[in-house]
Amino acid sequence: MQITITARHFDLTKAIRDHIEEATEKLEKYFDHIININYILSLDNSSNNVELILHIPRSNLKSNSSSNDMYLAIDDAVDKMEKQVKKLKDKWTDHQKKKSLHDSSQFVYANLIKKGQQRDTVKIKRILAESMYVKDAIDIFEESEDPYFVFKNIETDRINVLVKRDEEHYKLIEP
Secondary structure, three states: OEEEEEEEOOOOOHHHHHHHHHHHHHHHHHOOOOOEEEEEEEEEOOEEEEEEEEEEOOEEEEEEEEEOOHHHHHHHHHHHHHHHHHHHHHHHHHHHHHHOOOOOOOEEEEEEEEEOOOOEEEEEEEEEOOEEOHHHHHHHHHHOOOOEEEEEEOOOOEEEEEEEOOOOOEEEEOO
């Protein structure tokens, strides 16, 4: 990642440069796809202005801040950028979750096939397989009216299915 600092109408000090590098590490901690960052610092009539431009794949983010103190203006611009970066990262991860939903081991698809005269009818139900121990799954399943209960076994880290065999017995299916 490349950092570019432009100072307008004043001389850039080493202390300001060090402060910017520390603030940039904060952004880099949240998002590691940053290509480069441009800081434009300016001094106008005793007002310190900071413009921060972040270049990432497929977009650019921008934040501005003004303050009487240059350090406060830098911190404020970085905080605004941090919010934008977190929001963008959430969008990216949500998109990745939706994209990999079918490949996820957290979801189990229960298929109900009904044979008809011409075509078979398939109903698909998506079930969120919660992580729990077998004992906890049995406790929840006893209160349920469903003929089966799907869960992710914490001990084996695999999807399991509990089926009611009769009123007193259960069948545990482990693929």
